[in-house]
Amino acid sequence: MPNGKSWAVVTGASSGLGVEIAKQLAQRKIHVVLTARSEQQLQGLAQALNRDYDIEAVVEALDLSVPDGAVALQGRLEQRGIEPEILINNAGFGLYAPFLDSDPARLRAMLQLDIVSLVELSQIFGRQMMLRGRGRILLVGSMAAYQPVPNLAAYAAAKAFVLSFGEALHVELAPKVTVTVLSPGLMDTGFNEASGYQTAKALDIMKLLPADVAQIGLDALFAGKSGVIAGRLNKVMALSSRLLSRHAAARASMPKAGKSRD
Numbered sequence: 001m002p003n004g005k006s007w008a009v010v011t012g013a014s015s016g017l018g019v020e021i022a023k024q025l026a027q028r029k030i031h032v033v034l035t036a037r038s039e040q041q042l043q044g045l046a047q048a049l050n051r052d053y054d055i056e057a058v059v060e061a062l063d064l065s066v067p068d069g070a071v072a073l074q075g076r077l078e079q080r081g082i083e084p085e086i087l088i089n090n091a092g093f094g095l096y097a098p099f100l101d102s103d104p105a106r107l108r109a110m111l112q113l114d115i116v117s118l119v120e121l122s123q124i125f126g127r128q129m130m131l132r133g134r135g136r137i138l139l140v141g142s143m144a145a146y147q148p149v150p151n152l153a154a155y156a157a158a159k160a161f162v163l164s165f166g167e168a169l170h171v172e173l174a175p176k177v178t179v180t181v182l183s184p185g186l187m188d189t190g191f192n193e194a195s196g197y198q199t200a201k202a203l204d205i206m207k208l209l210p211a212d213v214a215q216i217g218l219d220a221l222f223a224g225k226s227g228v229i230a231g232r233l234n235k236v237m238a239l240s241s242r243l244l245s246r247h248a249a250a251r252a253s254m255p256k257a258g259k260s261r262d
């Protein structure tokens with residue numbers, strides 16, 4: 001557990017899971033850099049965290065879906081003299097649509113955010129952590145990583161990348177820097193709206209609260225685990241997808257019209 005002078009960077013801190021992760025880090029007396037594009041939301045959260053937890057919370061509003069996003073964030077932190085001991089790579093969105101109909105610019109932005117910026121931030125801050133001799137990185141993946149998902153094909157593949165990348169880094173950077181992949185399933189956040197995603201009512205039973213998922217992720221992070229799937233039902237789903245062939249798993253995860261799954 002880091003001491004009270006530790007800083008964490010939380011990407012995607014303006015909404016959903018990122019807000020809960022930032023709050024719970026602040027509860028643990030860790031200073032936070034909050035980043036996303038929505039500056040107003042970030043400023044509101046920073047004020048609340050400063051007030052309620054007596055920690056420093058600073059805001060860096062920027063877009064991580066553009067090629068220089070990660071380097072821009074690094075530059076802003078250098079100017080502030082902040083070297084984070086914890087990196088929470090949480091920002092992300094999905095694209096729920098038949099692949100051939102997806103907007104190419106949006107597809108590129110999603111891959112840039114969900115994969116490229118996540119990799120670049122892990123390298124930038126991972127190097128600093130290694131030089132300092134300690135650090136922790138949380139990568140937010142998804143249950144979509146555990147099987148191919150038609151109509152969410154590129155998003156599910158991006159999250160499969162995150163899972164594989166994080167599991168490899170966990171071994172490569174140990175013991176000084178720990179890397180943990182958090183795999184959430186369905187949560188009520190801004191995700192559905194951002195991704196054009198509609199959840200079938202029958203899947204409500206799978207939903208977890210973002211605050212609970214944040215706690216599961218942070219507990220795994222501070223325990224130095226390589227990964228954690230949030231929720232018992234999700235664990236069963238991940239296991240059962242291993243019993244099917246990849247083709248059968250892809251067919252089984254094909255959402256019916258107007259329905260979808262994550």
Ligand SMILES: NC(=O)c1ccc[n+]([C@@H]2O[C@H](COP(=O)([O-])OP(=O)(O)OC[C@H]3O[C@@H](n4cnc5c(N)ncnc54)[C@H](OP(=O)(O)O)[C@@H]3O)[C@@H](O)[C@H]2O)c1
Nearest residue numbers: 012014015016017036037038064065091092187189190191
């Ligand atoms: N909700 C689910 O059912 C679910 C399930 C599995 C995995 N996940 C994963 O959980 C993570 C958090 O998502 P969430 O559910 O909390 O959704 P959310 O409420 O939509 O939050 C997404 C966060 O990412 C930020 N973001 C989006 N585009 C960005 C950009 N171009 N540059 C910088 N930041 C950007 C958003 O902030 P701005 O819009 O202000 O930039 C927001 O803070 C994502 O990686 C998602 O894939 C979600």
